[in-house]
Amino acid sequence: MKNKKIPKATAKRLSLYYRYLNILHEDGKTRVSSSELSEAVKVDSATIRRDFSYFGALGKRGYGYDVEELMNFFSHILNQDHLTHVALIGVGNLGHALLNFNFRKNNNIRISAGFDIKEELIDTVYHGVPIYSVDDMVEQLNIQSIDVAILTVPADIAQETANKLVEGGIKGILNFTSMRLSVPKEVRVHDVDLTNELQTLIYFINYYKDIEDLNKANEE
Amino acid sequence: MKNKKIPKATAKRLSLYYRYLNILHEDGKTRVSSSELSEAVKVDSATIRRDFSYFGALGKRGYGYDVEELMNFFSHILNQDHLTHVALIGVGNLGHALLNFNFRKNNNIRISAGFDIKEELIDTVYHGVPIYSVDDMVEQLNIQSIDVAILTVPADIAQETANKLVEGGIKGILNFTSMRLSVPKEVRVHDVDLTNELQTLIYFINYYKDIEDLNKANEE
DNA sequence: ACTTAATTGTTAAAAACAAAACAAGTATCA
DNA sequence: TGATACTTGTTTTGTTTTTAACAATTAAGT
Numbered sequence: 001m002k003n004k005k006i007p008k009a010t011a012k013r014l015s016l017y018y019r020y021l022n023i024l025h026e027d028g029k030t031r032v033s034s035s036e037l038s039e040a041v042k043v044d045s046a047t048i049r050r051d052f053s054y055f056g057a058l059g060k061r062g063y064g065y066d067v068e069e070l071m072n073f074f075s076h077i078l079n080q081d082h083l084t085h086v087a088l089i090g091v092g093n094l095g096h097a098l099l100n101f102n103f104r105k106n107n108n109i110r111i112s113a114g115f116d117i118k119e120e121l122i123d124t125v126y127h128g129v130p131i132y133s134v135d136d137m138v139e140q141l142n143i144q145s146i147d148v149a150i151l152t153v154p155a156d157i158a159q160e161t162a163n164k165l166v167e168g169g170i171k172g173i174l175n176f177t178s179m180r181l182s183v184p185k186e187v188r189v190h191d192v193d194l195t196n197e198l199q200t201l202i203y204f205i206n207y208y209k210d211i212e213d214l215n216k217a218n219e220e
Numbered sequence: 221m222k223n224k225k226i227p228k229a230t231a232k233r234l235s236l237y238y239r240y241l242n243i244l245h246e247d248g249k250t251r252v253s254s255s256e257l258s259e260a261v262k263v264d265s266a267t268i269r270r271d272f273s274y275f276g277a278l279g280k281r282g283y284g285y286d287v288e289e290l291m292n293f294f295s296h297i298l299n300q301d302h303l304t305h306v307a308l309i310g311v312g313n314l315g316h317a318l319l320n321f322n323f324r325k326n327n328n329i330r331i332s333a334g335f336d337i338k339e340e341l342i343d344t345v346y347h348g349v350p351i352y353s354v355d356d357m358v359e360q361l362n363i364q365s366i367d368v369a370i371l372t373v374p375a376d377i378a379q380e381t382a383n384k385l386v387e388g389g390i391k392g393i394l395n396f397t398s399m400r401l402s403v404p405k406e407v408r409v410h411d412v413d414l415t416n417e418l419q420t421l422i423y424f425i426n427y428y429k430d431i432e433d434l435n436k437a438n439e440e
Numbered sequence: 441a442c443t444t445a446a447t448t449g450t451t452a453a454a455a456a457c458a459a460a461a462c463a464a465g466t467a468t469c470a
Numbered sequence: 471t472g473a474t475a476c477t478t479g480t481t482t483t484g485t486t487t488t489t490a491a492c493a494a495t496t497a498a499g500t
Binding site: 006011012014015016018019040041042077078079084086093094096097098100101103105106108109147148150171172174178180182188190192193194195196197198199200201202203204205206207 | 226231232234235236238239260261297298304306313314316317318320321323325326328329367368370391392394398400402408410412413414415416417418419420421422423424425426427
Binding site for chain 3: 227228229230264265266267270280281282283
């Protein structure tokens with residue numbers, strides 16, 4: 001297996017490309033150019049071509065890319081043929097929403113276990129997902145050989161819960177808590193920081209307003 | 221008002237810094253060094269100092285930063301003294317969770333209106349937030365002078381809904397849909413792509429596994 | 441067959457970002 | 471007060487990412 005180094009920035013766009021290729025395929029399109037795709041995914045066409053080229057010559061000059069071929073290629077790259085079992089830690093408001101969320105539209109991802117401390121949740125089944133006690137978490141993670149966890153617990157127990165996840169042999173954590181986690185370097189953490197996203201958006205809006213004001217002021 | 225250009229990457233970290241400064245302050249800490257903060261927020265200490273320095277000399281050599289002073293400074297930068305009204309478009313599973321989410325812990329953000337098409341939701345109040353019909357959205361956005369929207373509608377109506385938001389004078393959209401939106405350049409969109417986040421995490425996990433295998437293979 | 445228009449893959453340049461290194465300044469303590 | 475240890479702010483260096491530009495190639499039409 002060829003193993004050129006794929007830049008992080010490129011890797012983060014692969015899933016997006018794959019999704020839009022699926023849409024094009026469903027719409028019956030057979031070919032697509034980098035500039036067409038660029039309009040859809042809002043990524044510069046040169047960046048798209050560059051991204052694709054890390055995986056070899058996938059298109060044809062003067063023609064573009066074959067939608068189905070490219071889709072199948074990315075399907076493989078993104079492990080669509082292998083089912084990844086995911087655990088949901090903390091079945092509160094957000095956890096609940098994520099259980100119901102369309103991850104299953106991607107048939108390579110399945111939330112196969114939930115964990116919580118609330119007695120009334122333990123040993124129940126939500127949306128087809130059994131909920132266990134956090135006390136049994138390390139054990140269950142091992143038994144079910146789960147290696148990805150979605151963390152949606154309160155901030156004050158985020159780190160200790162992460163420690164247990166590591167103990168349970170987890171390889172990746174999608175961290176929705178407001179805390180930054182300390183984990184061994186072989187465990188990968190992706191932060192989804194909703195408060196930060198919203199605050200940053202607001203900052204940018206105000207910042208750009210200032211810039212516009214400044215531009216007006218500079219017309220002297 | 222001084223208006224040096226703040227790099228995008230720096231801007232995205234400001235809210236995180238602010239949050240941790242608050243935690244330190246609550247814990248009664250009066251001073252903090254860049255290396256201490258670095259451990260907490262998982263950002264290189266040099267990057268922290270560089271980030272801070274865009275706003276001037278905020279610390280003291282040989283001492284560090286005064287927690288309260290720095291916190292107040294960022295509070296101002298992040299518009300904590302000004303209430304931003306936010307609309308939630310689409311009160312489904314995820315929307316529901318976000319209504320209940322702790323944005324109100326930040327006293328500068330308030331979700332002040334929800335919009336949906338489901339008759340049973342319209343004219344009700346969830347968690348203190350009134351839900352309106354999407355038909356009245358443009359009107360209400362104007363009346364309530366809301367300029368930020370959280371978009372949690374199904375993919376197939378994402379773009380048309382975004383168009384209405386633009387019509388309603390929205391300045392920023394936090395986009396939870398799986399679609400990339402076309403909006404005028406003065407409107408800012410931040411994408412929170414949950415499927416992408418999870419897929420990317422899985423990709424990285426497998427990718428690094430490959431790298432390790434490769435390293436072993438290369439021991440020849 | 442030839443011409444024209446289209447589009448890739450890649451090279452080169454630019455921009456953005458991160459990290460290392462260190463001089464300048466400050467605190468602390470004997 | 472002087473010496474030592476510490477920590478910032480900034481300069482320099484290195485890395486990553488984006489974008490522009492264009493030669494090479496293909497498709498399609500005449």
